[in-house]
Amino acid sequence: xxxxxxxxxxxxxxxxxxxxxxxxxxxxxxxxxxxxxxxxxxxxxxxxxxxxxxxxxxxxxxxxxxxxxxxxxxxxxxxxxxxxxxxxxxxxxxxxxxxxxxxxxxxxxxxxxxxxxxxxxxxxxxxxxxxxxxxxxxxxxxxxxxxxxxxxxxxxxxxxxxxxxxxxxxxxxxxxxxxxxxxxxxxxxxxxxxxxxxxxxxxxxxxxxxxxxxxxxxxxxxxxxxxxxxxxxxxxxxxxxxxxxxxxxxxxxxxxxxxxxxxxxxxxxx
Amino acid sequence: xxxxxxxxxxxxxxxxxxxxxxxxxxxxxxxxxxxxxxxxxxxxxxxxxxxxxxxxxxxxxxxxxxxxxxxxxxxxxxxxxxxxxxxxxxxxxxxxxxxxxxxxxxxxxxxxxxxxxxxxxxxxxxxxxxxxxxxxxxxxxxxxxxxxxxxxxxxxxxxxxxxxxxxxxxxxxxxxxxxxxxxxxxxxxxxxxxxxxxxxxxxxxxxxxxxxxxxxxxxxxxxxxxxxxxxxxxxxxxxxxxxxxxxxxxxxxxxxxxxxxxxxxxxxxxxxxxxxxx
Numbered sequence: 393x394x395x396x397x398x399x400x401x402x403x404x405x406x407x408x409x410x411x412x413x414x415x416x417x418x419x420x421x422x423x424x425x426x427x428x429x430x431x432x433x434x435x436x437x438x439x440x441x442x443x444x445x446x447x448x449x450x451x452x453x454x455x456x457x458x459x460x461x462x463x464x465x466x467x468x469x470x471x472x473x474x475x476x477x478x479x480x481x482x483x484x485x486x487x488x489x490x491x492x493x494x495x496x497x498x499x500x501x502x503x504x505x506x507x508x509x510x511x512x513x514x515x516x517x518x519x520x521x522x523x524x525x526x527x528x529x530x531x532x533x534x535x536x537x538x539x540x541x542x543x544x545x546x547x548x549x550x551x552x553x554x555x556x557x558x559x560x561x562x563x564x565x566x567x568x569x570x571x572x573x574x575x576x577x578x579x580x581x582x583x584x585x586x587x588x589x590x591x592x593x594x595x596x597x598x599x600x601x602x603x604x605x606x607x608x609x610x611x612x613x614x615x616x617x618x619x620x621x622x623x624x625x626x627x628x629x630x631x632x633x634x635x636x637x638x639x640x641x642x643x644x645x646x647x648x649x650x651x652x653x654x655x656x657x658x659x660x661x662x
Numbered sequence: 663x664x665x666x667x668x669x670x671x672x673x674x675x676x677x678x679x680x681x682x683x684x685x686x687x688x689x690x691x692x693x694x695x696x697x698x699x700x701x702x703x704x705x706x707x708x709x710x711x712x713x714x715x716x717x718x719x720x721x722x723x724x725x726x727x728x729x730x731x732x733x734x735x736x737x738x739x740x741x742x743x744x745x746x747x748x749x750x751x752x753x754x755x756x757x758x759x760x761x762x763x764x765x766x767x768x769x770x771x772x773x774x775x776x777x778x779x780x781x782x783x784x785x786x787x788x789x790x791x792x793x794x795x796x797x798x799x800x801x802x803x804x805x806x807x808x809x810x811x812x813x814x815x816x817x818x819x820x821x822x823x824x825x826x827x828x829x830x831x832x833x834x835x836x837x838x839x840x841x842x843x844x845x846x847x848x849x850x851x852x853x854x855x856x857x858x859x860x861x862x863x864x865x866x867x868x869x870x871x872x873x874x875x876x877x878x879x880x881x882x883x884x885x886x887x888x889x890x891x892x893x894x895x896x897x898x899x900x901x902x903x904x905x906x907x908x909x910x911x912x913x914x915x916x917x918x919x920x921x922x923x924x925x926x927x928x929x930x931x932x933x934x935x936x937x938x939x940x
Contacts, residue, residue, distance in 0.1 A: 401843075402750055409746040409758065412739055416811060417761050420776045421768075423786060427779060466685050473678040487922065488686055491694075494918040496872030498892040502899065502911040503693035506700045511904055513696035537689050560672055570673035592766075599769025601875035602892065606899060619771035619875065626775055626879070635779075638772045645767035652767075653760040 424642045427635035439636035447613050448621035449640060451529065455617065456597045459536045463593045464586055467544025472578075475552040476560075486549070492541045501606025504535050527609030532617060535603045540596050544589035551585045588655050595648045599641060697915075700908040712909040720886040721894045722913075728802060728890070729870035732809035736866050740817025741859065747818070748825040765814045773811055774879025781807070781880065800882025805890060808877045809870035816869065820862030824855045824932075857932035861925055868921035872914065 398406075429436050439445065470489060474482055492500060508525040509515045518525060525531050559581065563573040601619040608615040610624065618641055625634035701709065712718065747759055765773065781788045781798035791798060798804045828851060836846045874892040881888040889897075891914055898906035 398750075405742060405746050406750055406752055409743055410754075412742070413758055413761055416814065417764050419786065420773070420780065420811070421764065423776050423780055424772065466682070469678045469685075470682045472674060473682050476672050477675050477679075479675075479679070485682065485686070487926075488690060490922060491918070492690060494868055494872075494922045496874060496892045496895075496914050496918070498874050498895050499872070499911045499914050499918070502895060502907055503697040505899065506904070506908060507693045507696035509904075513692075513699060534689070538693065541686075541689060557672060564672070573673075595767045595769075599772070601769060601771040602896075606896065619769050622771050622775060623879075631779070634775060638775055641769045641772050645764065645769070645772075648767040649760045649763055652763060653756065657756075 424635060424638055427632065428639040431632050436636050439633045444612050445621055445637050448616045448618045452598050452618040455532055455536055456594050458533050459540060459597045460590050460593050462537060463540055463544050464590055467548055467589055470545045471548035471552050475549055476557060489542050489545055492538050497539060497600065497602030498606060500538050500603040501535055504531065504607050526607060527615060529615060531607040532604050532615060535607050536597045536600055539600055539603050540593045543593040544586065547585045547589040548582055551582060555581055584655055591648055591651050595645065598644055697908055697911060701912045704905050708905065709909050712906050713913055717885055718910060721889050721891045724802060725871060725890045728805040728809055729867050731806050732813060732870045733863050733867040735810050736813055736817050737863050740821060740862060743818045744821040744825055748822055762818050763815050765812050770812060770875025774808060774876040777808055777811060777876065778880045799880055800888060802888060804880035805877050805888060808880050809873050812873050812876050813866040813869040816866040817862035820858045821855050824858040828854055857928055857935055861928040864921055864924050864928065868918060871917055
Protein backbone atom coordinates (compact mmCIF):
# COMPACT_ATOMS: atom_id res chain seq x y z
CA UNK A 393 0.00 0.00 0.00
CA UNK A 394 2.41 2.67 -1.11
CA UNK A 395 0.89 6.03 -1.63
CA UNK A 396 2.50 9.19 -2.87
CA UNK A 397 0.57 11.40 -0.47
CA UNK A 398 -0.44 10.65 3.09
CA UNK A 399 -4.08 9.80 3.70
CA UNK A 400 -6.12 11.72 6.26
CA UNK A 401 -6.12 8.76 8.64
CA UNK A 402 -2.34 8.49 8.42
CA UNK A 403 -1.93 12.17 9.24
CA UNK A 404 -4.29 11.91 12.22
CA UNK A 405 -2.56 8.80 13.62
CA UNK A 406 0.94 10.26 13.32
CA UNK A 407 -0.18 13.55 14.88
CA UNK A 408 -1.91 11.76 17.76
CA UNK A 409 1.19 9.62 18.39
CA UNK A 410 3.36 12.72 18.64
CA UNK A 411 0.87 14.58 20.85
CA UNK A 412 0.67 11.70 23.34
CA UNK A 413 4.40 10.99 23.25
CA UNK A 414 5.07 14.69 23.76
CA UNK A 415 2.71 15.07 26.71
CA UNK A 416 3.50 11.76 28.41
CA UNK A 417 7.21 11.29 27.62
CA UNK A 418 8.99 14.41 26.34
CA UNK A 419 7.51 16.96 28.77
CA UNK A 420 8.18 14.81 31.88
CA UNK A 421 11.79 14.42 30.76
CA UNK A 422 12.13 18.14 30.11
CA UNK A 423 10.61 19.13 33.46
CA UNK A 424 13.38 17.28 35.32
CA UNK A 425 16.15 19.43 33.86
CA UNK A 426 14.03 22.61 33.92
CA UNK A 427 13.44 22.25 37.66
CA UNK A 428 16.96 21.05 38.49
CA UNK A 429 18.43 24.14 36.80
CA UNK A 430 15.74 26.68 37.70
CA UNK A 431 17.89 28.40 40.32
CA UNK A 432 20.92 28.51 38.07
CA UNK A 433 23.89 26.28 37.36
CA UNK A 434 25.68 27.27 40.57
CA UNK A 435 22.83 26.10 42.81
CA UNK A 436 22.50 22.96 40.70
CA UNK A 437 26.16 22.03 41.17
CA UNK A 438 25.97 22.86 44.89
CA UNK A 439 22.94 20.56 45.19
CA UNK A 440 24.81 17.73 43.49
CA UNK A 441 27.86 18.33 45.69
CA UNK A 442 25.72 18.08 48.86
CA UNK A 443 27.46 15.32 50.90
CA UNK A 444 24.32 13.19 51.36
CA UNK A 445 23.51 13.36 47.63
CA UNK A 446 27.12 12.69 46.66
CA UNK A 447 27.17 9.69 48.97
CA UNK A 448 23.91 8.42 47.47
CA UNK A 449 25.39 8.71 43.97
CA UNK A 450 28.45 6.74 45.11
CA UNK A 451 26.38 4.03 46.78
CA UNK A 452 24.12 3.69 43.73
CA UNK A 453 27.11 3.28 41.40
CA UNK A 454 28.79 0.84 43.82
CA UNK A 455 25.63 -1.31 43.95
CA UNK A 456 25.44 -1.40 40.15
CA UNK A 457 29.13 -2.34 39.87
CA UNK A 458 28.52 -5.37 42.11
CA UNK A 459 25.12 -6.44 40.77
CA UNK A 460 25.56 -6.11 36.99
CA UNK A 461 28.58 -8.50 36.64
CA UNK A 462 26.95 -11.12 38.89
CA UNK A 463 23.81 -10.89 36.77
CA UNK A 464 25.83 -11.37 33.57
CA UNK A 465 27.59 -14.50 34.85
CA UNK A 466 24.39 -16.05 36.22
CA UNK A 467 22.38 -15.03 33.15
CA UNK A 468 24.86 -16.76 30.82
CA UNK A 469 24.94 -19.78 33.11
CA UNK A 470 21.15 -20.18 33.22
CA UNK A 471 20.75 -19.50 29.48
CA UNK A 472 23.37 -22.17 28.67
CA UNK A 473 21.63 -24.63 30.96
CA UNK A 474 18.08 -24.20 29.61
CA UNK A 475 18.94 -23.82 25.91
CA UNK A 476 21.56 -26.57 25.59
CA UNK A 477 20.08 -29.32 27.75
CA UNK A 478 16.70 -30.95 28.36
CA UNK A 479 16.16 -32.06 31.94
CA UNK A 480 13.26 -32.49 34.37
CA UNK A 481 12.37 -29.22 36.10
CA UNK A 482 13.63 -27.09 33.21
CA UNK A 483 10.30 -25.28 32.78
CA UNK A 484 10.05 -24.67 36.54
CA UNK A 485 13.48 -23.07 36.44
CA UNK A 486 12.47 -20.75 33.58
CA UNK A 487 9.30 -19.70 35.43
CA UNK A 488 11.22 -19.21 38.68
CA UNK A 489 13.72 -16.82 37.15
CA UNK A 490 10.87 -14.75 35.63
CA UNK A 491 8.99 -14.45 38.94
CA UNK A 492 10.95 -11.46 40.35
CA UNK A 493 9.94 -9.36 37.33
CA UNK A 494 6.27 -10.08 37.98
CA UNK A 495 6.08 -9.27 41.71
CA UNK A 496 5.75 -5.85 43.26
CA UNK A 497 9.10 -4.41 44.38
CA UNK A 498 7.56 -4.01 47.83
CA UNK A 499 6.97 -7.77 47.94
CA UNK A 500 10.61 -8.28 46.93
CA UNK A 501 11.75 -6.19 49.87
CA UNK A 502 9.29 -7.87 52.22
CA UNK A 503 10.43 -11.42 51.46
CA UNK A 504 14.01 -10.41 52.29
CA UNK A 505 12.82 -8.90 55.56
CA UNK A 506 11.27 -12.24 56.47
CA UNK A 507 14.56 -13.99 55.71
CA UNK A 508 17.16 -11.72 57.27
CA UNK A 509 15.10 -9.44 59.55
CA UNK A 510 15.16 -9.56 63.38
CA UNK A 511 12.14 -11.90 63.38
CA UNK A 512 13.05 -13.54 60.08
CA UNK A 513 13.95 -17.11 59.23
CA UNK A 514 17.72 -16.68 59.37
CA UNK A 515 17.97 -13.23 60.96
CA UNK A 516 18.17 -14.27 64.64
CA UNK A 517 20.76 -16.99 63.93
CA UNK A 518 22.89 -14.56 61.90
CA UNK A 519 22.60 -11.92 64.60
CA UNK A 520 23.76 -14.49 67.14
CA UNK A 521 26.85 -14.92 64.98
CA UNK A 522 27.31 -11.15 64.90
CA UNK A 523 26.14 -10.68 61.32
CA UNK A 524 23.61 -7.93 60.64
CA UNK A 525 22.30 -7.96 57.07
CA UNK A 526 19.12 -5.89 57.25
CA UNK A 527 19.55 -2.14 56.81
CA UNK A 528 23.05 -2.58 55.35
CA UNK A 529 24.52 -2.19 51.88
CA UNK A 530 24.62 -6.00 51.64
CA UNK A 531 20.81 -6.10 51.92
CA UNK A 532 20.53 -3.48 49.16
CA UNK A 533 22.75 -5.61 46.92
CA UNK A 534 20.84 -8.83 47.66
CA UNK A 535 17.44 -7.30 46.96
CA UNK A 536 18.80 -5.69 43.76
CA UNK A 537 19.99 -9.13 42.63
CA UNK A 538 16.46 -10.43 43.27
CA UNK A 539 14.61 -7.79 41.23
CA UNK A 540 17.02 -7.99 38.26
CA UNK A 541 17.44 -11.80 38.21
CA UNK A 542 15.66 -12.31 34.84
CA UNK A 543 17.15 -9.37 32.92
CA UNK A 544 20.21 -10.91 31.24
CA UNK A 545 18.83 -14.47 31.00
CA UNK A 546 15.65 -13.32 29.24
CA UNK A 547 17.69 -11.66 26.45
CA UNK A 548 19.98 -14.68 26.02
CA UNK A 549 17.50 -17.57 26.13
CA UNK A 550 15.57 -16.82 22.89
CA UNK A 551 18.80 -15.88 21.08
CA UNK A 552 20.71 -19.03 22.06
CA UNK A 553 17.66 -21.17 21.32
CA UNK A 554 17.53 -19.72 17.83
CA UNK A 555 21.28 -19.96 17.18
CA UNK A 556 21.34 -23.67 17.91
CA UNK A 557 24.39 -25.73 18.81
CA UNK A 558 26.07 -26.38 15.45
CA UNK A 559 28.92 -23.88 15.91
CA UNK A 560 29.71 -25.20 19.35
CA UNK A 561 29.63 -28.84 18.24
CA UNK A 562 31.96 -27.99 15.36
CA UNK A 563 34.43 -26.38 17.76
CA UNK A 564 34.40 -29.44 20.00
CA UNK A 565 34.89 -31.85 17.10
CA UNK A 566 37.87 -29.74 15.99
CA UNK A 567 39.45 -30.40 19.38
CA UNK A 568 38.53 -27.35 21.42
CA UNK A 569 37.96 -27.90 25.12
CA UNK A 570 34.85 -26.60 26.88
CA UNK A 571 36.31 -23.24 27.91
CA UNK A 572 37.85 -22.60 24.48
CA UNK A 573 34.51 -23.37 22.86
CA UNK A 574 32.74 -20.97 25.22
CA UNK A 575 35.33 -18.21 24.88
CA UNK A 576 35.86 -18.31 21.11
CA UNK A 577 32.49 -19.51 19.81
CA UNK A 578 29.63 -18.94 22.25
CA UNK A 579 30.66 -15.60 23.71
CA UNK A 580 31.21 -13.76 20.39
CA UNK A 581 27.75 -14.92 19.28
CA UNK A 582 25.97 -13.54 22.34
CA UNK A 583 28.08 -10.52 23.34
CA UNK A 584 25.63 -7.85 22.09
CA UNK A 585 22.72 -9.54 23.80
CA UNK A 586 24.77 -9.66 27.03
CA UNK A 587 25.48 -5.94 26.73
CA UNK A 588 21.80 -5.26 26.08
CA UNK A 589 20.78 -7.21 29.17
CA UNK A 590 23.49 -5.51 31.23
CA UNK A 591 22.21 -2.05 30.25
CA UNK A 592 18.68 -2.95 31.32
CA UNK A 593 19.98 -4.46 34.57
CA UNK A 594 21.98 -1.33 35.30
CA UNK A 595 18.99 0.97 34.74
CA UNK A 596 16.83 -1.10 37.07
CA UNK A 597 19.48 -1.40 39.80
CA UNK A 598 20.22 2.31 39.83
CA UNK A 599 16.53 3.18 39.85
CA UNK A 600 15.12 0.56 42.22
CA UNK A 601 13.01 2.24 44.88
CA UNK A 602 10.35 0.01 46.47
CA UNK A 603 12.46 -3.04 47.30
CA UNK A 604 15.42 -0.98 48.49
CA UNK A 605 13.23 1.25 50.65
CA UNK A 606 12.08 -1.80 52.64
CA UNK A 607 15.52 -3.27 53.32
CA UNK A 608 17.84 -0.27 53.45
CA UNK A 609 16.51 1.58 56.49
CA UNK A 610 17.18 4.80 54.50
CA UNK A 611 20.00 5.95 56.76
CA UNK A 612 21.27 9.22 55.31
CA UNK A 613 24.91 9.13 54.31
CA UNK A 614 24.96 5.35 54.87
CA UNK A 615 22.28 3.30 53.14
CA UNK A 616 20.51 5.92 51.05
CA UNK A 617 20.62 5.15 47.36
CA UNK A 618 19.77 7.92 44.87
CA UNK A 619 16.04 7.14 44.54
CA UNK A 620 15.68 7.17 48.34
CA UNK A 621 17.62 10.41 48.55
CA UNK A 622 15.32 11.99 45.94
CA UNK A 623 12.31 10.98 47.99
CA UNK A 624 13.77 12.35 51.25
CA UNK A 625 14.75 15.67 49.69
CA UNK A 626 11.23 15.98 48.29
CA UNK A 627 9.69 15.24 51.69
CA UNK A 628 11.97 17.92 53.20
CA UNK A 629 10.40 20.39 50.70
CA UNK A 630 13.78 20.77 48.97
CA UNK A 631 12.24 20.44 45.51
CA UNK A 632 15.17 21.89 43.55
CA UNK A 633 17.62 19.62 45.39
CA UNK A 634 15.36 16.67 44.73
CA UNK A 635 15.27 17.45 41.00
CA UNK A 636 19.05 17.93 40.95
CA UNK A 637 19.49 14.42 42.35
CA UNK A 638 16.84 13.14 39.93
CA UNK A 639 18.63 14.72 36.96
CA UNK A 640 21.59 12.34 37.43
CA UNK A 641 19.25 9.35 37.12
CA UNK A 642 17.43 10.98 34.20
CA UNK A 643 20.77 11.33 32.40
CA UNK A 644 21.39 7.64 33.07
CA UNK A 645 17.95 6.88 31.60
CA UNK A 646 18.60 8.91 28.44
CA UNK A 647 21.98 7.21 28.02
CA UNK A 648 20.26 3.84 28.47
CA UNK A 649 17.76 4.66 25.71
CA UNK A 650 20.49 5.79 23.31
CA UNK A 651 22.62 2.67 23.91
CA UNK A 652 19.57 0.43 23.65
CA UNK A 653 18.45 1.95 20.37
CA UNK A 654 22.00 1.77 18.96
CA UNK A 655 22.28 -1.91 19.90
CA UNK A 656 18.88 -2.69 18.40
CA UNK A 657 19.87 -1.06 15.12
CA UNK A 658 23.15 -2.97 15.08
CA UNK A 659 22.18 -6.46 16.22
CA UNK A 660 19.68 -8.64 14.48
CA UNK A 661 18.76 -10.68 17.52
CA UNK A 662 15.51 -8.91 18.36
CA UNK B 663 30.91 -42.47 16.98
CA UNK B 664 27.59 -40.65 16.89
CA UNK B 665 25.82 -43.46 18.68
CA UNK B 666 28.34 -43.34 21.51
CA UNK B 667 27.45 -39.77 22.32
CA UNK B 668 25.23 -39.41 25.36
CA UNK B 669 22.18 -37.16 25.41
CA UNK B 670 24.35 -34.29 26.62
CA UNK B 671 26.47 -33.43 23.60
CA UNK B 672 27.85 -30.20 25.00
CA UNK B 673 29.87 -29.76 28.16
CA UNK B 674 28.92 -27.77 31.22
CA UNK B 675 25.67 -29.43 32.31
CA UNK B 676 26.82 -30.18 35.84
CA UNK B 677 28.54 -26.83 36.34
CA UNK B 678 25.69 -24.63 35.05
CA UNK B 679 23.05 -26.72 36.80
CA UNK B 680 24.90 -26.48 40.11
CA UNK B 681 25.57 -22.73 39.87
CA UNK B 682 22.04 -21.92 38.69
CA UNK B 683 20.36 -24.01 41.39
CA UNK B 684 22.56 -22.58 44.13
CA UNK B 685 22.00 -19.00 42.98
CA UNK B 686 18.24 -19.31 42.49
CA UNK B 687 17.92 -20.98 45.90
CA UNK B 688 19.80 -18.23 47.72
CA UNK B 689 18.43 -15.24 45.84
CA UNK B 690 14.85 -16.26 44.98
CA UNK B 691 13.63 -19.48 46.65
CA UNK B 692 14.87 -18.95 50.22
CA UNK B 693 13.38 -15.45 50.64
CA UNK B 694 10.05 -16.59 49.14
CA UNK B 695 10.09 -19.61 51.44
CA UNK B 696 10.72 -17.40 54.48
CA UNK B 697 7.61 -15.37 53.66
CA UNK B 698 5.47 -18.44 52.95
CA UNK B 699 6.53 -19.90 56.31
CA UNK B 700 5.50 -16.67 58.00
CA UNK B 701 2.09 -16.80 56.32
CA UNK B 702 1.72 -20.53 57.02
CA UNK B 703 2.56 -19.99 60.68
CA UNK B 704 -0.19 -17.47 61.35
CA UNK B 705 -3.21 -19.77 60.92
CA UNK B 706 -6.08 -19.33 58.50
CA UNK B 707 -8.34 -17.23 60.74
CA UNK B 708 -5.68 -14.65 61.45
CA UNK B 709 -4.74 -14.60 57.76
CA UNK B 710 -8.34 -14.11 56.70
CA UNK B 711 -8.92 -11.37 59.30
CA UNK B 712 -6.05 -9.40 57.71
CA UNK B 713 -6.70 -9.95 54.02
CA UNK B 714 -10.48 -9.41 54.33
CA UNK B 715 -10.35 -6.36 56.60
CA UNK B 716 -12.07 -3.21 55.41
CA UNK B 717 -8.81 -1.34 54.93
CA UNK B 718 -7.34 -4.20 52.85
CA UNK B 719 -10.50 -4.51 50.76
CA UNK B 720 -10.44 -0.78 50.03
CA UNK B 721 -6.77 -1.05 49.03
CA UNK B 722 -7.51 -3.95 46.61
CA UNK B 723 -10.40 -1.99 45.11
CA UNK B 724 -8.29 1.12 44.54
CA UNK B 725 -5.28 -0.82 43.24
CA UNK B 726 -7.17 -3.13 40.88
CA UNK B 727 -9.57 -0.50 39.51
CA UNK B 728 -6.75 1.99 38.90
CA UNK B 729 -4.59 -0.69 37.23
CA UNK B 730 -7.57 -1.70 35.08
CA UNK B 731 -8.24 1.84 33.83
CA UNK B 732 -4.52 2.46 33.23
CA UNK B 733 -4.35 -0.78 31.22
CA UNK B 734 -7.32 0.15 29.02
CA UNK B 735 -5.75 3.51 28.24
CA UNK B 736 -2.36 1.90 27.55
CA UNK B 737 -4.02 -0.72 25.36
CA UNK B 738 -5.40 2.00 23.08
CA UNK B 739 -2.25 4.14 23.19
CA UNK B 740 -0.03 1.08 22.68
CA UNK B 741 -2.01 0.04 19.62
CA UNK B 742 -1.76 3.54 18.16
CA UNK B 743 1.99 3.81 18.76
CA UNK B 744 2.72 0.29 17.47
CA UNK B 745 0.65 0.99 14.34
CA UNK B 746 2.31 4.32 13.62
CA UNK B 747 5.80 2.90 14.24
CA UNK B 748 5.35 -0.12 11.94
CA UNK B 749 3.12 1.24 9.16
CA UNK B 750 4.33 4.74 8.41
CA UNK B 751 7.65 6.40 7.80
CA UNK B 752 8.10 9.96 8.95
CA UNK B 753 10.86 12.17 10.32
CA UNK B 754 11.64 11.51 13.99
CA UNK B 755 10.46 7.91 13.84
CA UNK B 756 13.59 6.42 15.43
CA UNK B 757 13.50 8.95 18.27
CA UNK B 758 9.83 8.19 18.91
CA UNK B 759 10.63 4.48 18.90
CA UNK B 760 13.45 4.92 21.44
CA UNK B 761 11.38 7.27 23.58
CA UNK B 762 8.66 4.65 24.09
CA UNK B 763 11.01 2.81 26.48
CA UNK B 764 11.56 5.87 28.68
CA UNK B 765 9.24 4.61 31.45
CA UNK B 766 11.40 1.45 31.71
CA UNK B 767 14.65 3.40 31.83
CA UNK B 768 13.52 6.22 34.10
CA UNK B 769 13.52 5.25 37.81
CA UNK B 770 10.01 5.12 39.29
CA UNK B 771 10.89 7.60 42.04
CA UNK B 772 11.93 10.12 39.39
CA UNK B 773 8.69 9.46 37.50
CA UNK B 774 6.70 10.09 40.69
CA UNK B 775 8.57 13.29 41.42
CA UNK B 776 7.98 14.56 37.88
CA UNK B 777 4.26 13.69 37.82
CA UNK B 778 3.48 15.24 41.20
CA UNK B 779 5.25 18.43 40.05
CA UNK B 780 3.51 18.54 36.65
CA UNK B 781 0.04 18.06 38.15
CA UNK B 782 0.47 20.36 41.16
CA UNK B 783 -2.07 23.25 41.15
CA UNK B 784 0.66 25.56 39.86
CA UNK B 785 2.38 22.90 37.73
CA UNK B 786 2.71 22.84 33.95
CA UNK B 787 -0.39 20.64 33.60
CA UNK B 788 -2.15 21.28 36.90
CA UNK B 789 -2.70 24.99 36.25
CA UNK B 790 -4.96 24.10 33.32
CA UNK B 791 -6.62 21.02 34.82
CA UNK B 792 -7.37 22.19 38.35
CA UNK B 793 -9.62 25.18 37.42
CA UNK B 794 -11.65 22.81 35.24
CA UNK B 795 -12.33 20.46 38.11
CA UNK B 796 -9.65 17.81 37.41
CA UNK B 797 -7.76 17.37 40.63
CA UNK B 798 -4.96 14.87 40.05
CA UNK B 799 -2.56 15.02 42.98
CA UNK B 800 -3.69 13.10 46.06
CA UNK B 801 -6.66 11.53 44.21
CA UNK B 802 -7.25 8.21 42.44
CA UNK B 803 -6.77 10.01 39.14
CA UNK B 804 -3.15 10.58 40.21
CA UNK B 805 -2.71 6.86 40.91
CA UNK B 806 -4.12 6.03 37.47
CA UNK B 807 -1.77 8.51 35.77
CA UNK B 808 1.27 7.17 37.64
CA UNK B 809 0.36 3.58 36.72
CA UNK B 810 -0.26 4.61 33.12
CA UNK B 811 3.12 6.29 32.77
CA UNK B 812 5.13 3.39 34.20
CA UNK B 813 3.51 0.78 31.95
CA UNK B 814 3.31 2.61 28.58
CA UNK B 815 5.87 0.37 26.75
CA UNK B 816 4.28 -3.06 27.38
CA UNK B 817 1.51 -3.11 24.73
CA UNK B 818 3.66 -1.27 22.13
CA UNK B 819 6.52 -3.75 22.48
CA UNK B 820 4.19 -6.77 22.44
CA UNK B 821 2.23 -5.74 19.33
CA UNK B 822 5.03 -4.13 17.28
CA UNK B 823 6.88 -7.32 16.19
CA UNK B 824 3.62 -9.07 15.25
CA UNK B 825 2.43 -6.12 13.15
CA UNK B 826 5.81 -6.10 11.43
CA UNK B 827 5.45 -9.76 10.46
CA UNK B 828 1.92 -9.73 9.07
CA UNK B 829 2.24 -10.69 5.45
CA UNK B 830 1.29 -7.85 3.17
CA UNK B 831 -0.09 -10.33 0.63
CA UNK B 832 -2.89 -11.24 3.05
CA UNK B 833 -3.94 -7.61 3.21
CA UNK B 834 -3.56 -7.18 -0.54
CA UNK B 835 -5.62 -10.30 -1.17
CA UNK B 836 -8.36 -8.90 1.06
CA UNK B 837 -8.16 -5.62 -0.81
CA UNK B 838 -8.45 -7.24 -4.23
CA UNK B 839 -11.47 -9.14 -2.95
CA UNK B 840 -13.09 -5.78 -2.29
CA UNK B 841 -12.60 -5.40 1.47
CA UNK B 842 -12.61 -1.88 2.87
CA UNK B 843 -9.72 -0.69 4.98
CA UNK B 844 -11.79 -1.09 8.12
CA UNK B 845 -12.77 -4.65 7.10
CA UNK B 846 -9.11 -5.49 6.50
CA UNK B 847 -8.25 -4.31 9.98
CA UNK B 848 -11.16 -6.03 11.70
CA UNK B 849 -10.97 -9.36 9.82
CA UNK B 850 -7.28 -9.77 8.97
CA UNK B 851 -5.06 -7.64 11.18
CA UNK B 852 -6.92 -7.59 14.50
CA UNK B 853 -7.27 -11.41 14.87
CA UNK B 854 -3.55 -11.79 14.17
CA UNK B 855 -2.37 -9.28 16.75
CA UNK B 856 -4.99 -10.16 19.37
CA UNK B 857 -2.91 -12.70 21.37
CA UNK B 858 0.09 -10.34 21.50
CA UNK B 859 -2.17 -7.43 22.39
CA UNK B 860 -3.69 -9.40 25.26
CA UNK B 861 -0.26 -10.50 26.50
CA UNK B 862 0.89 -6.88 26.50
CA UNK B 863 -2.21 -5.83 28.42
CA UNK B 864 -1.67 -8.53 31.06
CA UNK B 865 1.95 -7.43 31.55
CA UNK B 866 0.83 -3.81 31.75
CA UNK B 867 -1.81 -4.72 34.34
CA UNK B 868 0.65 -6.76 36.42
CA UNK B 869 3.13 -3.91 36.44
CA UNK B 870 0.44 -1.45 37.51
CA UNK B 871 -0.69 -3.74 40.36
CA UNK B 872 2.81 -3.75 41.79
CA UNK B 873 3.82 -0.17 41.05
CA UNK B 874 5.00 1.64 44.16
CA UNK B 875 7.61 4.35 43.56
CA UNK B 876 5.67 6.50 41.12
CA UNK B 877 2.38 6.11 42.98
CA UNK B 878 3.50 7.06 46.51
CA UNK B 879 4.66 10.46 45.32
CA UNK B 880 1.34 11.44 43.76
CA UNK B 881 -1.28 9.46 45.71
CA UNK B 882 -1.34 11.27 49.03
CA UNK B 883 -1.80 7.86 50.60
CA UNK B 884 -5.09 8.33 52.45
CA UNK B 885 -6.37 5.02 53.90
CA UNK B 886 -9.51 3.88 52.10
CA UNK B 887 -9.20 6.58 49.42
CA UNK B 888 -5.76 6.58 47.78
CA UNK B 889 -3.95 3.76 49.58
CA UNK B 890 -2.68 1.03 47.26
CA UNK B 891 -1.82 -2.51 48.42
CA UNK B 892 1.97 -2.05 48.08
CA UNK B 893 1.80 1.03 50.30
CA UNK B 894 -0.33 -0.73 52.92
CA UNK B 895 2.35 -3.46 53.10
CA UNK B 896 5.01 -0.79 53.53
CA UNK B 897 3.00 0.88 56.35
CA UNK B 898 2.53 -2.48 58.14
CA UNK B 899 6.29 -3.05 58.04
CA UNK B 900 6.84 0.43 59.45
CA UNK B 901 4.45 -0.43 62.30
CA UNK B 902 6.34 -3.70 62.92
CA UNK B 903 3.08 -5.50 62.08
CA UNK B 904 4.86 -8.30 60.20
CA UNK B 905 1.82 -10.63 60.08
CA UNK B 906 -0.14 -7.90 58.34
CA UNK B 907 2.67 -7.30 55.86
CA UNK B 908 3.18 -11.03 55.16
CA UNK B 909 -0.51 -11.74 54.51
CA UNK B 910 -0.88 -8.83 52.07
CA UNK B 911 2.43 -9.61 50.35
CA UNK B 912 1.11 -13.14 49.87
CA UNK B 913 -1.97 -11.74 48.10
CA UNK B 914 0.21 -9.70 45.72
CA UNK B 915 2.53 -12.67 45.13
CA UNK B 916 -0.49 -14.79 44.22
CA UNK B 917 -1.69 -12.09 41.80
CA UNK B 918 1.79 -11.98 40.22
CA UNK B 919 1.79 -15.76 39.84
CA UNK B 920 -1.60 -15.73 38.12
CA UNK B 921 -0.49 -13.05 35.67
CA UNK B 922 2.68 -15.03 34.95
CA UNK B 923 0.66 -18.15 34.11
CA UNK B 924 -1.73 -16.06 32.01
CA UNK B 925 1.16 -14.53 30.04
CA UNK B 926 2.64 -17.98 29.38
CA UNK B 927 -0.74 -19.26 28.15
CA UNK B 928 -1.20 -16.22 25.88
CA UNK B 929 2.30 -16.61 24.49
CA UNK B 930 1.78 -20.23 23.55
CA UNK B 931 -1.55 -19.23 21.95
CA UNK B 932 0.35 -16.65 19.94
CA UNK B 933 2.95 -19.20 18.82
CA UNK B 934 0.26 -21.65 17.75
CA UNK B 935 -1.54 -18.87 15.89
CA UNK B 936 1.63 -17.83 14.08
CA UNK B 937 2.37 -21.45 13.10
CA UNK B 938 -1.11 -21.95 11.73
CA UNK B 939 -1.14 -18.80 9.63
CA UNK B 940 2.19 -19.67 8.02
